[in-house]
Amino acid sequence: MARRIPQVPGRGRGPRVAVSGTASACIALAILLSAQAPVRAEPRLERVVMVSRHGGRAPTASPAALEARTGRPWPAFPGEPGDLTPHGVEALSRMGAYLRSVYARAELLPETGCPAPDAVQVWADGATNRTRRSGHVLADAVAPGCGLVARHGPAGASDPVFDSGRVCPLDPAEALAAVQARTAGGTAVTDKPADKAIAALKRILGPGACKAVPAACLEGPSTLVATPAGPRIDGPLALAATVSEALLLDYAEGLPADQVAWGQGAPETLAQILPAHRRWADLLRRTPGIARFRAATLLRMLADLLTGEAPRGLGVPPLGSSARLVVLAGDDTTLSSLSGALGLGWSLPGQPDPTAPGTTLAFEVWRNPETGARTVRVRVYAQTLDQLRSARPLGPFDPPVSLPLAIGICQAREGACGLETFAANVRAAIPPVCLR
Numbered sequence: 001m002a003r004r005i006p007q008v009p010g011r012g013r014g015p016r017v018a019v020s021g022t023a024s025a026c027i028a029l030a031i032l033l034s035a036q037a038p039v040r041a042e043p044r045l046e047r048v049v050m051v052s053r054h055g056g057r058a059p060t061a062s063p064a065a066l067e068a069r070t071g072r073p074w075p076a077f078p079g080e081p082g083d084l085t086p087h088g089v090e091a092l093s094r095m096g097a098y099l100r101s102v103y104a105r106a107e108l109l110p111e112t113g114c115p116a117p118d119a120v121q122v123w124a125d126g127a128t129n130r131t132r133r134s135g136h137v138l139a140d141a142v143a144p145g146c147g148l149v150a151r152h153g154p155a156g157a158s159d160p161v162f163d164s165g166r167v168c169p170l171d172p173a174e175a176l177a178a179v180q181a182r183t184a185g186g187t188a189v190t191d192k193p194a195d196k197a198i199a200a201l202k203r204i205l206g207p208g209a210c211k212a213v214p215a216a217c218l219e220g221p222s223t224l225v226a227t228p229a230g231p232r233i234d235g236p237l238a239l240a241a242t243v244s245e246a247l248l249l250d251y252a253e254g255l256p257a258d259q260v261a262w263g264q265g266a267p268e269t270l271a272q273i274l275p276a277h278r279r280w281a282d283l284l285r286r287t288p289g290i291a292r293f294r295a296a297t298l299l300r301m302l303a304d305l306l307t308g309e310a311p312r313g314l315g316v317p318p319l320g321s322s323a324r325l326v327v328l329a330g331d332d333t334t335l336s337s338l339s340g341a342l343g344l345g346w347s348l349p350g351q352p353d354p355t356a357p358g359t360t361l362a363f364e365v366w367r368n369p370e371t372g373a374r375t376v377r378v379r380v381y382a383q384t385l386d387q388l389r390s391a392r393p394l395g396p397f398d399p400p401v402s403l404p405l406a407i408g409i410c411q412a413r414e415g416a417c418g419l420e421t422f423a424a425n426v427r428a429a430i431p432p433v434c435l436r
Contacts, residue, residue: 054134056088071212096141114146126152135329160315168434178289193275240276291340296434343408350384
């Protein structure tokens with residue numbers, strides 16, 4: 001007859017496991033040690049340099065000028081051609097407020113109240129009204145109610161921070177050769193995505209536009225042309241680049257649907273035609289041999305600011321080393337030149353233009369509290385087409401696109417690069433003639 005095993009009071013009827021006194025002691029010791037194990041300290045954010053494109057603007061060409069080039073009527077924008085619009089101001093302010101919340105959570109900025117004096121500094125490109133005004137919008141957004149002022153150079157003058165062409169001009173022949181090296185040595189400049197974009201835009205413009213303006217037929221070759229000011233692209237790609245960006249601005253401005261691309265401006269359509277603008281900008285702005293000259297002053301500033309030094313060199317602004325957050329308000333050329341020089345690239349879900357209004361590159365310095373080691377991480381922030389069009393508040397449940405970027409000039413694990421290595425590689429990318 002089988003012997004019955006008595007149940008332990010208060011226990012279930014599952015199988016019993018015998019535990020020796022030695023095993024019990026080991027388990028107790030393991031629990032004690034795990035409770036006493038120190039929690040690994042998280043990296044701390046020490047400083048950030050943000051480089052932003054200005055907010056939404058009117059096309060730089062007037063509606064009449066655009067009609068003369070396309071054979072189709074164009075809607076009017078508030079203000080002058082190229083100026084920031086009230087809608088663009090609102091969308092940019094939303095982006096600035098979101099970035100403030102990101103860096104307040106990271107304890108770089110105070111959750112409430114104002115940052116310490118000079119802890120946040122803003123410098124805007126003085127060359128255009130849209131960049132100067134964008135600097136003020138971002139200053140108000142990252143430090144609301146604190147009276148933070150966006151400084152800039154002489155109004156209307158070229159600022160070396162955003163375009164170093166006058167500080168260290170690139171020889172036009174060298175610039176042409178740099179682009180030709182990326183087009184198999186020839187003058188043909190389109191690729192398959194650009195060709196498809198030109199064909200899509202041709203369908204939008206229609207035969208009527210082609211009859212009114214022969215250039216609107218978008219036929220013939222797109223070619224690279226040498227000029228005393230540097231390489232230029234002529235032909236269908238140049239027109240498609242201008243028109244596709246203007247149509248994106250129409251959509252982002254929130255214009256009625258029947259006024260965007262003559263009733264054909266759905267986001268899917270914009271995504272089809274924007275590769276023309278991307279290809280044009282990639283060749284003329286992101287080619288490293290051109291980008292490093294144009295961004296030379298900015299590169300030197302970036303290395304200095306991230307290492308906690310006051311910027312040095314010809315044409316740098318008077319920014320102090322005490323800044324924990326520096327905001328530089330430029331334009332899409334600024335982002336293209338900087339990304340081309342540093343080997344940064346990105347594709348944004350919901351946003352076919354990688355340098356759309358308000359797009360921001362954030363260069364972050366993180367410190368490991370255990371080792372003291374500092375690393376640089378780069379992120380891009382951008383609003384989707386829908387967010388730009390609505391200019392709605394951004395937050396945890398409706399954030400802009402945010403992506404970590406690999407740093408081409410500093411291949412490192414998980415996108416992080418040692419601060420000293422990053423600074424040394426950035427300085428090495430600056431053409432020697434620009435180091436004055």
